[in-house]
Amino acid sequence: MEASKNLQTPLNFMKDDNVSQECKNLISSLPSEKDFMGKSLFSYQGSWYYPNTVQAILNFQKHFRPRDTDIILASFPKSGTTWLKALAFAVVHRNKYAAYTLDSHPLLSNNPHNLVRFLEIDLYDKNQLPDLEELPLPRLFATHMPFQTLNETLRDSPCKVVYVCRNIKDVLVSRWHFRSKVVSKELYSNNSLEDMFDEFIKGAYLFGPFQDQVLSYWKASLVNVNPVLFMTYEEMIEKPEAQVMRLADFLGYSFTEEEKQSGMVEKILELCSLSNLSNLVANKTGTSTCGIHHHAFFRKGGVGGWKDYLTHDMAKKLDEIVENKLQGSGLKFE
Numbered sequence: 541m542e543a544s545k546n547l548q549t550p551l552n553f554m555k556d557d558n559v560s561q562e563c564k565n566l567i568s569s570l571p572s573e574k575d576f577m578g579k580s581l582f583s584y585q586g587s588w589y590y591p592n593t594v595q596a597i598l599n600f601q602k603h604f605r606p607r608d609t610d611i612i613l614a615s616f617p618k619s620g621t622t623w624l625k626a627l628a629f630a631v632v633h634r635n636k637y638a639a640y641t642l643d644s645h646p647l648l649s650n651n652p653h654n655l656v657r658f659l660e661i662d663l664y665d666k667n668q669l670p671d672l673e674e675l676p677l678p679r680l681f682a683t684h685m686p687f688q689t690l691n692e693t694l695r696d697s698p699c700k701v702v703y704v705c706r707n708i709k710d711v712l713v714s715r716w717h718f719r720s721k722v723v724s725k726e727l728y729s730n731n732s733l734e735d736m737f738d739e740f741i742k743g744a745y746l747f748g749p750f751q752d753q754v755l756s757y758w759k760a761s762l763v764n765v766n767p768v769l770f771m772t773y774e775e776m777i778e779k780p781e782a783q784v785m786r787l788a789d790f791l792g793y794s795f796t797e798e799e800k801q802s803g804m805v806e807k808i809l810e811l812c813s814l815s816n817l818s819n820l821v822a823n824k825t826g827t828s829t830c831g832i833h834h835h836a837f838f839r840k841g842g843v844g845g846w847k848d849y850l851t852h853d854m855a856k857k858l859d860e861i862v863e864n865k866l867q868g869s870g871l872k873f874e
């Protein structure tokens with residue numbers, strides 16, 4: 541692939557134009573690789589970022605003050621983030637939007653990414669000191685950072701972290717489709733699946749390596765420092781009622797018997813379903829606060845769609861890098 545110079549991407553967090561001298565000094569000491577467009581990525585605390593994202597993470601690490609009731613939704617991109625944001629928002633704020641009807645719910649008029657904003661590619665990317673005081677309680681945030689980077693800031697806080705992960709093969713295919721929607725053809729015309737596969741094998745791509753991030757949250761979920769709930773997209777697809785109740789229990793917003801009897805769990809699942817969200821005008825139009833068109837967050841969903849795209853050999857190699865990393869951890873992808 542040809543690496544052209546001076547490429548511009550519309551996404552702020554992929555740029556390198558908002559970096560302090562302190563951050564420049566740090567970056568100059570970090571391992572670096574070129575991404576698919578020939579732009580530089582840097583490895584900070586075990587994950588790869590563009591310079592503006594490193595700056596945003598430094599902002600976050602320096603200035604974020606967690607509250608005990610904060611909830612952080614973490615994920616590797618394309619693992620079910622949008623769904624988890626919608627579900628967590630709907631669960632914790634369910635009493636604010638008419639006890640047993642969800643007709644006037646914010647999720648019907650706003651994209652989940654604007655209701656639960658990313659720390660490093662939105663809030664702290666835009667602002668060194670974002671105003672987080674006005675957010676409704678409990679405050680909900682999201683991140684694609686690995687646990688070790690998040691935890692440096694959360695260390696003494698009892699705030700809760702929910703991690704959702706998904707099979708690497710579906711993640712890769714989802715990311716490939718997503719890239720074709722968000723990176724303009726002028727910047728990158730050859731969006732081949734093989735290029736993305738090579739990135740995953742090599743490990744140097746935004747927020748990668750996938751397997752390192754998954755392992756960081758898995759390990760954190762086994763020890764009781766910051767409570768971490770480890771969820772999988774596949775389990776959410778297979779047993780949505782059980783998983784949303786598990787989420788609610790963990791967050792301290794368990795469904796009452798009365799709510800269960802009245803069908804509240806099913807109503808929330810319907811509200812947050814891919815078919816419902818993706819058909820809303822609010823999600824067919826407009827751009828999220830992190831600069832991505834709302835519609836780009838929705839596609840086909842489901843489990844095993846990778847089979848239509850990846851060869852047997854590709855699938856085997858992807859499984860191998862994940863298995864090698866997770867060996868002995870007790871976590872296994874089917």
Ligand SMILES: Nc1ncnc2c1ncn2[C@@H]1O[C@H](COP(=O)(O)OS(=O)(=O)O)[C@@H](OP(=O)(O)O)[C@H]1O
Pocket residue numbers: 615616617618619620621622623626710713714715717812813814815817837838839840841842845
């Ligand atoms: N509500 C809901 N229910 C089930 N599945 C959903 C939902 N919303 C989005 N999706 C599917 O999730 C994939 C996008 O992943 P993320 O939301 O993690 O993307 S992002 O990281 O926030 O950019 C992407 O998966 P693929 O369809 O396989 O590409 C979306 O279609």
